[in-house]
Amino acid sequence: MNTLFVTGGSGFIGSSFVRHALGAGKNVQVLTRSEKSAERVRASGAAPIRGNLLQPGAWQAAAAQAQIVVHLAQPETFGTRVTHQRALSFREERLRMDANLLDCLKPDVVQRVIYVGGTSYYGLQGDQLVDETAIPQPKGWGPYIAPAIEALDGYLARNLPISLAFPSWVYGPGSWFIEYTLEPLTKGKPIIKLPGAARTISFVHVEDVARAIVHLSDHGETGWRYFITDDQPRKRLEIGEIAAQVLGVRMKTLSLPMFLMRLAAGPVIADSMLTEARLSNARLKSTGFTLNFPTLEQGVPDAIERWRKMAAT
Numbered sequence: 001m002n003t004l005f006v007t008g009g010s011g012f013i014g015s016s017f018v019r020h021a022l023g024a025g026k027n028v029q030v031l032t033r034s035e036k037s038a039e040r041v042r043a044s045g046a047a048p049i050r051g052n053l054l055q056p057g058a059w060q061a062a063a064a065q066a067q068i069v070v071h072l073a074q075p076e077t078f079g080t081r082v083t084h085q086r087a088l089s090f091r092e093e094r095l096r097m098d099a100n101l102l103d104c105l106k107p108d109v110v111q112r113v114i115y116v117g118g119t120s121y122y123g124l125q126g127d128q129l130v131d132e133t134a135i136p137q138p139k140g141w142g143p144y145i146a147p148a149i150e151a152l153d154g155y156l157a158r159n160l161p162i163s164l165a166f167p168s169w170v171y172g173p174g175s176w177f178i179e180y181t182l183e184p185l186t187k188g189k190p191i192i193k194l195p196g197a198a199r200t201i202s203f204v205h206v207e208d209v210a211r212a213i214v215h216l217s218d219h220g221e222t223g224w225r226y227f228i229t230d231d232q233p234r235k236r237l238e239i240g241e242i243a244a245q246v247l248g249v250r251m252k253t254l255s256l257p258m259f260l261m262r263l264a265a266g267p268v269i270a271d272s273m274l275t276e277a278r279l280s281n282a283r284l285k286s287t288g289f290t291l292n293f294p295t296l297e298q299g300v301p302d303a304i305e306r307w308r309k310m311a312a313t
């Protein structure tokens with residue numbers, strides 16, 4: 001049976017991805033740095049491979065033998081103030097991680113590589129629906145992931161069968177949706193309203209991201225980019241309003257001027273709040289993929305249910 005080697009399989013998107021890949025009957029190997037994550041991977045039914053993408057090692061032999069490689073790992077982005085200096089080291093680490101993985105893959109063995117980027121690379125696209133051919137205007141983290149995305153052309157030229165997946169703003173039982181939306185709402189605290197709050201962005205449920213990446217690992221075309229996003233771009237604060245309705249609470253907001261946001265979260269996160277992009281999922285759908293949660297109204301109740309179950313265990 002073909003082997004699927006995944007990096008970042010213990011993360012927010014990755015753990016859903018591994019569950020869906022196993023459900024689709026794939027033989028899954030997950031790269032992880034820690035024994036704690038390795039135990040969780042084993043319990044899920046996948047095989048852990050211990051290793052660090054920042055360092056060449058025995059893990060590269062496992063990656064080199066896989067027919068499918070899914071690259072989700074990224075240096076840490078969450079939880080602290082992000083200065084330009086910190087973002088620059090993120091950029092360097094991401095390039096090193098990518099090189100250690102992609103340099104060891106062999107075009108005569110690997111049949112598909114799914115490289116997961118972020119739509120901050122496309123950044124500020126205005127208020128028209130755009131597809132993957134739009135000219136990137138990186139914003140927030142975007143300028144710091146751009147060199148890694150652009151380096152992929154060199155790997156494609158060396159015949160690595162890479163497809164690129166760009167999930168939009170991913171909500172689910174983890175990450176920013178809990179910290180900045182569900183926790184304030186359930187604790188009666190305000191949701192921070194920033195100057196970009198009236199802008200429209202694209203959202204997607206983490207379960208649909210995971211399913212889409214499994215789907216692309218069978219159907220992705222080499223050299224193509226795919227937005228992974230739901231059907232309805234929405235104003236940034238609407239996700240909070242919908243979550244408040246589901247939770248049966250009133251949403252309070254606290255307007256924060258940009259200079260305070262820059263001070264608190266750093267310029268990179270502050271800039272990411274100024275993005276505006278309505279992303280089309282037409283190309284993804286043309287591969288035969290269907291969303292389980294095409295709108296926030298359909299997805300947010302499910303995400304909250306999953307979060308409650310996680311909190312109860």
Ligand SMILES: NC(=O)c1ccc[n+]([C@@H]2O[C@H](COP(=O)([O-])OP(=O)(O)OC[C@H]3O[C@@H](n4cnc5c(N)ncnc54)[C@H](OP(=O)(O)O)[C@@H]3O)[C@@H](O)[C@H]2O)c1
Nearest residue numbers: 008010011012013032033037052053054073074118167170
């Ligand atoms: N979350 C979002 O809203 C979002 C939106 C769009 C795109 N994306 C993209 O989707 C991908 C996954 O994001 P995520 O939020 O799911 O990530 P995450 O929860 O932050 O998880 C990061 C993963 O990377 C692994 N990792 C980090 N450094 C590593 C290293 N040096 N060697 C090996 N593994 C390492 C971690 O594994 P261990 O700690 O187990 O070693 C962990 O599984 C990223 O490329 C991100 O840019 C995310």
